Each structure stands twice: as C-alpha cells, then as structure tokens.
Amino acid sequence: MPPATIICIGMAGAGKTTFVQRLNSHLSSKEARPYVINFDPAVLKIPYEPNIDIRDSINYKKVMQKYNLGPNGAIVTSLNLFSTKVDQVINLVEKKADTIQNIIIDTPGQIECFVWSASGAILTEAFASTFPTVIAYVVDTPRTAAPSTFMSNMLYACSILYKTKLPMIVVFNKTDVKDAEFAKEWMRDFESFQRALMEERENGNDGSSSGYMNSLVNSLSLTLEEFYSQLDVASCSAYTGDGFDDFMDLVGKKTEEYDKYYLAERKELLKKNAEKESQRKTDSLNKLVKDLDIKEDVIGRGRDSNVLSDIEDSEEEEELKAEKDQSAK
Numbered sequence: 005m006p007p008a009t010i011i012c013i014g015m016a017g018a019g020k021t022t023f024v025q026r027l028n029s030h031l032s033s034k035e036a037r038p039y040v041i042n043f044d045p046a047v048l049k050i051p052y053e054p055n056i057d058i059r060d061s062i063n064y065k066k067v068m069q070k071y072n073l074g075p076n077g078a079i080v081t082s083l084n085l086f087s088t089k090v091d092q093v094i095n096l097v098e099k100k101a102d103t104i105q106n107i108i109i110d111t112p113g114q115i116e117c118f119v120w121s122a123s124g125a126i127l128t129e130a131f132a133s134t135f136p137t138v139i140a141y142v143v144d145t146p147r148t149a150a151p152s153t154f155m156s157n158m159l160y161a162c163s164i165l166y167k168t169k170l171p172m173i174v175v176f177n178k179t180d181v182k183d184a185e186f187a188k189e190w191m192r193d194f195e196s197f198q199r200a201l202m203e204e205r206e207n208g209n210d211g212s213s214s215g216y217m218n219s220l221v222n223s224l225s226l227t228l229e230e231f232y233s234q235l236d237v238a239s240c241s242a243y244t245g246d247g248f249d250d251f252m253d254l255v256g257k258k259t260e261e262y263d264k265y266y267l268a269e270r271k272e273l274l275k276k277n278a279e280k281e282s283q284r285k286t287d288s289l290n291k292l293v294k295d296l297d298i299k300e301d302v303i304g305r306g307r308d309s310n311v312l313s314d315i316e317d318s319e320e321e322e323e324l325k326a327e328k329d330q331s332a333k
C-alpha cells in the first residue's frame with residue numbers, strides 16, 4: 005500500500021510544528037517511522053529531524069534581500085523556487101515508499117502563502133496525485149473558545165477544503181490547556197452553537213450587534229452544518245501526546261475515503277486538464293500556422309513517418325535488387 009501523506013495546515017501558532025514533532029515520535033515509537041518534510045522556509049528551528057527540508061535548498065533571508073521582499077513575499081517566492089524541484093522531491097519520496105507508511109508535511113503558518121499560492125497548489129497536487137493525501141487542519145483550541153472566533157476558524161478550514169479538494173481532519177490541538185468537547189458539541193448540535201453565539205452577543209463580546217451581522221452569522225452557521233457533516237474531528241495535545249492514536253485511526257479512515265471518492269475525481273480532473281492542455285497546444289499551433297501563412301500540406305500529419313517509410317522502402321528495394329543480382333550470378 006502506498007504511504008498516506010498528512011499535510012499539516014493551520015494558523016500561525018496553532019502548534020503545527022509541535023504536532024509534527026509529536027506525530028513523528030508517536031509513529032517512531034510504534035516502529036512505523038514516517039517520512040517528514042518541512043515546507044516552511046522561514047522557520048528558525050524545528051524540533052524534529054526532517055528527511056527533506058526546504059531550507060536546505062532555499063535561503064529565505066537571501067531571497068528577501070535579493071528580490072527586495074517582505075516576509076510573506078519571501079515565503080511565497082521561496083516556495084515558488086522550491087516547487088521547480090517538485091519532481092525530484094517526489095522521486096526521493098517514491099524511492100522510500102516501500103519502507104514507510106506515512107509522509108508528514110509541515111507548512112508555513114502564513115496559510116495563504118501555502119494554500120493560495122501557485123507553488124503551494126503544485127506541491128499539494130504533486131503529492132495528492134502520487135499518494136493518498138489527507139489535510140490535518142490544526143486548530144489552537146484555547147484560542148477558539150469564543151463562538152465568533154470558532155466560526156471564523158471553521159470558515160477558514162472550509163475554504164481550505166474547497167481549495168485543496170482533499171479529505172480533511174480538523175485537529176483540536178492544545179487540549180492539555182482546554183478540552184475540545186465544547187467545539188465538538190457546537191459541530192454536532194447547531195442549536196447549542198446558536199445559543200453560545202446569542203450569549204456572546206448579549207454579553208457584547210463579539211462587537212456585532214447589528215441585524216445584518218446577526219443574520220449573516222446565522223446563515224453561515226447553517227452553511228457550516230453541511231461542512232461539518234463531511235468532516236472528521238480529532239482532539240490532541242502535541243505536548244502530552246494525548247489523542248494521537250485516535251488521530252491515526254482517522255487518517256486510516258480518510259485514506260480509504262480518498263481511494264474511494266477523491267482518487268476517481270482527481271483522475272477525472274487530471275484527464276480534463278491534460279485534454280485542455282492538448283487542446284491549447286493544438287490551438288496555438290494552428291494560430292502559429294495561420295500567422296505564418298504555412299500551407300497545410302507542409303505540416304501534414306505523419307510527415308516524419310512518411311520520410312521514414314520511404315527510407316525503409318528504399319532499403320527493402322535495395323535488398324531485393326541485391327538478392328536478384330546474386331541469384332542471377
């Protein structure tokens with residue numbers, strides 16, 4: 005079975021890097037050492053030993069200086085430069101594919117730099133079309149305890165699901181600080197979330213007492229109900245290691261889902277893209293021919309092979325002639 009890829013995405017400080025470190029040691033302790041990749045060019049120190057580290061090929065500080073960029077621009081440019089090596093990255097991982105069960109990917113905290121950049125999409129696509137791939141959306145549980153923050157975070161997760169079109173597990177991290185039961189309850193029971201929102205509004209904590217905000221929040225929470233129905237939720241503490249067995253069970257479930265639904269969709273998408281690309285090439289070739297006013301018979305299809313068959317024919321004729329001459333003698 006090909007190894008499952010877990011792409012860890014989450015807001016800055018949600019605990020992605022600590023989560024990757026804990027997951028790495030959790031799997032290693034079960035003698036299922038994963039393949040770990042760091043795609044965050046700006047991180048100073050990582051508490052695990054990655055198999056592939058973007059920082060080995062790209063110097064983020066130099067990118068900043070050379071192209072005169074700010075922090076986010078430099079992350080995007082570093083990812084762009086690195087994405088040109090994506091084939092080599094996939095080759096390296098494929099060589100190890102028989103000996104590993106999981107690939108774990110750490111991404112930059114500036115989600116938009118990864119999820120909404122062309123290079124992030126290229127890297128994600130490359131993995132998703134080679135291995136079963138799952139998104140682990142890491143959430144800072146204590147910092148999402150307010151209903152309006154919770155909703156913003158879930159809308160973000162929803163947009164990532166929409167963009168990547170990959171199976172997703174929402175990981176409520178830092179449960180050693182705050183239990184994630186409240187969040188699970190809000191996801192299960194729409195009314196309990198509405199009540200919490202109402203309380204927040206009555207206490208004047210969300211700063212949105214206008215009628216417009218009320219109706220917007222209500223309709224958004226209904227939209228999220230549909231989103232939750234497709235989600236799987238894990239609660240973990242990257243500090244204590246709690247919840248990692250459950251998380252890995254969900255990865256197994258989502259991998260099956262990937263094989264069942266997403267893979268077929270992906271193949272269809274890749275096929276459509278290939279068709280589009282081939283159509284684009286034909287169109288631009290036709291345009292070029294038209295622009296250069298080249299006559300069609302000059303670029304007639306099979307022209308090269310016609311020349312080849314001529315050579316073969318003439319060779320055959322030569323051989324036949326030689327045979328005839330021989331027998332005549």
Ligand SMILES: Nc1nc2c(ncn2[C@@H]2O[C@H](COP(=O)(O)OP(=O)(O)OP(=O)(O)O)[C@@H](O)[C@H]2O)c(=O)[nH]1
Nearest residue numbers: 015016017018019020021022112113178241242243
């Ligand atoms: N209490 C507690 N703290 C945690 C946990 N996981 C991470 N942290 C802390 O949260 C802070 C941020 O953790 P990181 O792992 O650096 O978070 P990140 O999402 O990788 O951050 P960026 O790379 O900046 O996006 C650090 O101080 C961690 O020690 C956890 O499970 N429990």
